[in-house]
Amino acid sequence: MITMLLAGGLGYWHFGYGVTDLTEVRRRLEKAGYPSPHGGGYLSGGEGYAFIGDFLLGGGSFETSLAAATSPNYLSEGKLSVGYFSLGYALLKSAKVLLFPSLGVGGGSLTLRISESKTGNFDDVLKDPPTRIVLNAEGFFIKGGLTFLYRYTFLAIGINAGAGYLFASGWKINENLTTGYPESRSLAFWGKLVIGGGWW
Numbered sequence: 001m002i003t004m005l006l007a008g009g010l011g012y013w014h015f016g017y018g019v020t021d022l023t024e025v026r027r028r029l030e031k032a033g034y035p036s037p038h039g040g041g042y043l044s045g046g047e048g049y050a051f052i053g054d055f056l057l058g059g060g061s062f063e064t065s066l067a068a069a070t071s072p073n074y075l076s077e078g079k080l081s082v083g084y085f086s087l088g089y090a091l092l093k094s095a096k097v098l099l100f101p102s103l104g105v106g107g108g109s110l111t112l113r114i115s116e117s118k119t120g121n122f123d124d125v126l127k128d129p130p131t132r133i134v135l136n137a138e139g140f141f142i143k144g145g146l147t148f149l150y151r152y153t154f155l156a157i158g159i160n161a162g163a164g165y166l167f168a169s170g171w172k173i174n175e176n177l178t179t180g181y182p183e184s185r186s187l188a189f190w191g192k193l194v195i196g197g198g199w200w
Contacts, residue, residue, distance in 0.1 A: 009058075010098075010149070010156055011048035012196020018043035018064035019189045020080050024182040025112070025135075029076065034114050034133075035069035037078040043190050049088065051200055056088035056100055064188065066112075074131075075115045080188060082108030082141045082166065090200075098149040098156075098200060108141040108166045110186055134175070137168035137186075149194060158194040163187065 019040045026036035045062025061083035068077040084106030092099035116130035145162025166188070171181035 007051040007053065008198060008200035009048070009050040010196060010198025010200065011046070012149075012156060012158075012194045012198075013044070013046050014060075014062065014160055014192040014194045015042070015044040016160075016190060016192035017041070018062075018080070020064060020066065020110070021187045022066070028182050029112075029114075034074050035071040035076045037069050037076050037112060038067035041065040041067045041079075043192060047086070049086070049198075051090075054090040054093065056086075056090065056102065058088075059083070059085040059104065059106070062190075064190070073117055075117065076112065078110070078112035080108065080110050080166065080186065082106060082143070082164065084141060084143060086143075088147070093200060096151050098151070098158075099147070101146050102144070104141075104143045104145075104164075106141050107139065109136060109138040110166060110168065111136045133173060135171055135173055136175075137166075137171045137181075139166060139168035141166050147194065149198075151198070151200070154197045154199060156194070156196050156198050160192040160194050161190070163189045 022039045029036040043064040047060030049056040049058035064080040066078040084104035086102045086104035088100040088102035090100045112135040114133040118130040143164030147160040149156045149158035166186040171178050
């Protein structure tokens with residue numbers, strides 16, 4: 001019975017553009033005099049699924065690099081990294097075409113890095129080194145998306161669009177726990193191209 005239900009599988013690399021809401025974090029950074037990374041940037045990762053009837057069971061991960069921001073004295077950059085288990089259902093499945101929505105749950109982190117630019121005499125810079133600040137929030141991640149794939153022999157190409165929430169439990173600064181941190185729910189949106197292979 002289980003053998004009859006298993007009807008193929010697929011795996012693919014996805015890349016595209018993601019946008020992460022950093023409104024409150026940006027406000028806090030700018031208030032402190034630091035530039036804030038923009039919420040959008042390059043996204044890449046991978047997913048894999050096995051078919052159980054018309055259901056798809058698997059998971060994946062991706063990372064979104066946030067566009068860096070600069071000021072005369074500082075550089076700020078960041079990334080959103082997530083991993084998840086995922087369940088999908090084939091709304092449309094033929095020999096060449098597959099369309100499926102999916103829901104995923106897992107975990108992730110949002111990391112921001114601020115670096116001070118400092119030049120001058122070698123000894124003077126050693127005595128007063130540039131500032132390095134790493135802000136990090138981790139927590140539960142939930143996502144939903146819609147994927148369309150076209151298969152030619154074992155090659156599968158397509159597109160994916162989705163959104164997710166990172167429910168972080170708090171922020172650390174240079175690995176030190178903080179209080180009074182900004183809102184830790186980060187909403188993300190993305191659009192991706194999909195390239196991989198599989199059989200169904």
